[in-house]
Amino acid sequence: MTTPHQWRISESNAKLIGYRCPKCSWVSFPEKKRACKRCGSAPVEMMGFVMKPFGKIVSFVVQHRLPEGFETPLPLAIIEFEEGARAAGHIIDCKLEELHVGFEVEAEYRIMYEENGLTMYSYKFKPRRSH
Amino acid sequence: MTQSLHKRVTIVGGGMIKFGELYEKSLEDMIEEAYLNALSRVDKGIDPKDIQAAWYGTVYPEMGNSGLGLSHATGLFDIPVTRIENACATGSDTFRNACMAVAAGVYDVALVVGAEKMHDDPGGLIQRADLKRLWMGRGVTMPAFFGLHGTAYMHKYGVTREQVALVSVKNHHNGSLYPYAHLRFECSVEDVVKAAYVSYPLGLYDCCPVTDGAAVLIITNPKIANRYTDTPVYVLGSGLATDSDLRGGDLTSFPATQFAAKQAFEMAGLKSSEIDVAEIHDCFSITELVSYEDLGFAKPGHGPELLEEGIVSLDGKMPVNPSGGLLAKGHPLGATGVAQLVELYEQLRGEAGAVQVKNPEIALQHNIGIGRYATGSVGCVHILGR
Known part of the structure; x- marks a missing residue:
């Protein structure tokens, strides 16, 4: 990146x-x-x-082995937005047991990581609570 | 199709080295050893001066890596050497490109080299997994890419981790008998499902090791194959395709494999039921299972039956990965596809020793590459025959 x-x-x-x-x-x-x-x-x-910031989990994994700087276990999913676009995303504010294919999620703007002294923002996904 | 590779190329020699953590050998050392093994195993002998062109498949070395690496390792200078990279399918695509040139009649004798030095890079593949990307492939490591397909597949068809583990158990058994394999031990279903998770649903024994290796093939125009051997192996079909998970689909298959297989079977004029032995890409246990279905050996969701009924075992009706596959033999990226073809060349000639399957006539080789930030795959399929 x-x-x-x-x-x-x-x-x-x-x-x-x-x-x-x-x-x-x-x-x-x-x-x-x-x-x-x-x-x-x-x-x-x-x-x-x-x-719309809404979508569902097409599939997911829970990352257990990552380089330094990443907190594990880290749930990671392929999300399909309601409009059909797909992207990979980190899942937050969610118990691992809750994760399943078809799980409805909501995109939330968060800090992703630091690079060259810059804070990079983008979306992570949490269980959908609003409509 | 106006042109076809069907029976326009013969393999007349193949060699590889024992795969492993080869700290004592450089990339050049490994290629040299595999090359000398391949030369020495040509039935009627071959003079290096007969080789008119060479193709070199490797992924890892730094940007700007060229065909020169092959020349330095083999002493083959002053001829065309082309370097190919197509992620983990590099070795297969290298072979494919060499076959194109021979089938076109441009060269009569060509060399195919696949090699990878994975242990000289202290960071390893995980550092290249683009964990810091925005959106495309974000956080998707190799185990995660295949784990995503595993979760989707197991969810859709109600397949258990124990069923997926049968792939690892089978391949480690075969690898324990294969002299070139990196890992030579047996494991049980319990070992596989109780091992630490790498990327749920995949644990340690669901994953191939990090391996150094090299493999070499010598191919010719069929019209001159008898200069080198009376028992050449023919290329009957070849296919290659790409696909992206971002295009759609439910992640329970690898469409690139399906399209590559369709091309290869059509070119060969064969059906999946006519395959006697196969080397199938098993970078992870789930990959082999899903690939049974993509290659037409089982209907969607029925892959586990091939394992449970012993059809794909070493003594089964269609043994898969007699070499132990990537799970046991190892997966030195650029070498992998070429090593699969070396193994099948030996199988078809009855030279596979402890892992020889009974009198195979038609063999299938399948290799998947992941590229473009782990957003999709490249599938490559070859069909060989005596």
């Missing part, structure tokens, strides 16, 4: 902006694309929209 990468996706990362393919409805996140990753249509004009 480099700072230029963070800069390139900074707006989508902060506002949860997804980009929908007009041909197959697949949602790209966080990158705006002109070639669709799902249907291969190119060029396509993907329209950006702010996604």
Whole structure:
């Protein structure tokens, strides 16, 4: 991960902006694309929209062995947002026993890590409490 | 398809080194040893000057690594040497690229080298797992990538950890008999499920070790194979595909493997039921189980039956990973695919010693690579025949 990468996706990362393919409805996140990753249509004009911070767990693991600097056990999941976009995310404020495929989660803006003296913010996922 | 690899390439020699934690050997030493083993095992002998071009598969070395590493190790200078990388499927894609050139008639004799020096890097693979990325592959290490598929698969089909563990038990048994394997011990289902978790649902014995190794193949145009041997092995089919978990799907399969298998079976004109022996990518126990289904050996959710009924055991109807697979033999990334092919070359020629399966005629090799921040996979499949 480099700072230029963070800069390139900074707006989508902060506002949860997804980009929908007009041909197959697949949602790209966080990158705006002109070639669709799902249907291969190119060029396509993907329209950006702010996604709701809600989704469900497609699958998860609990990381037990990580390098220094990471707290374990660390639950990690593939999340599918309600609008269809997918991303990997850390799960917080959740008992390990609660985790299951299909678990409804809510994205929350948190500190992720420090890099080059900068604090990197992004979303983590907690059990969905609001609607 | 206007062109096909089908029966346009023959393997006439193969060699590898004993895999392991080889601190005493450099990458160059390992390649040299595997190369000399391959030369010495060509039935009618081969002069290094016969080799017209070489392909070199390796992942780890620093950026800018070139074909020159192969030349330094083998003394093969002044000929084309191409370096290939395609994550953990590097070795298979290296072979595939060499086959393309021979099938196209550009070269009659080519060398394929796959090698990886994993123990010279003190940080190891985990440091490359992009734990600090934003979104794409965030925190997904290799055990996590396959663990995500494990959780989804076990959830959907009600498969237990004990059933998944049967892969490790089988492969460690085979590895205990295979002279080139890194880990040569047996383990029980209880050992596997009680071991410490690496990335739930995967424990220590569900994971392949970190291994150094090298493997080499010599391939030719079939028209001149008899200069080197009377019993060459033919490439019948080959396939390669990519897929991303971000595109959709429920993570209970590896679509890249399915597409690669479809290409390879169509090229070979064969069905999965016609395979006699297979080397299947088992970087983790769950990977082999899911791959049975992706390769068409079992219907979705029915993979465990192949283990429970002994079909994939060494003495079964279609033994899988007689070499012990990646779980026991080890997984030196660039060497892995080439070593699988070396093993199947020996199997088809009846030279596999303690792990020889009964009179196989058709063999399948399957290798998965993970790339692009662990967001998806590359699948590669080859079908070989006598």
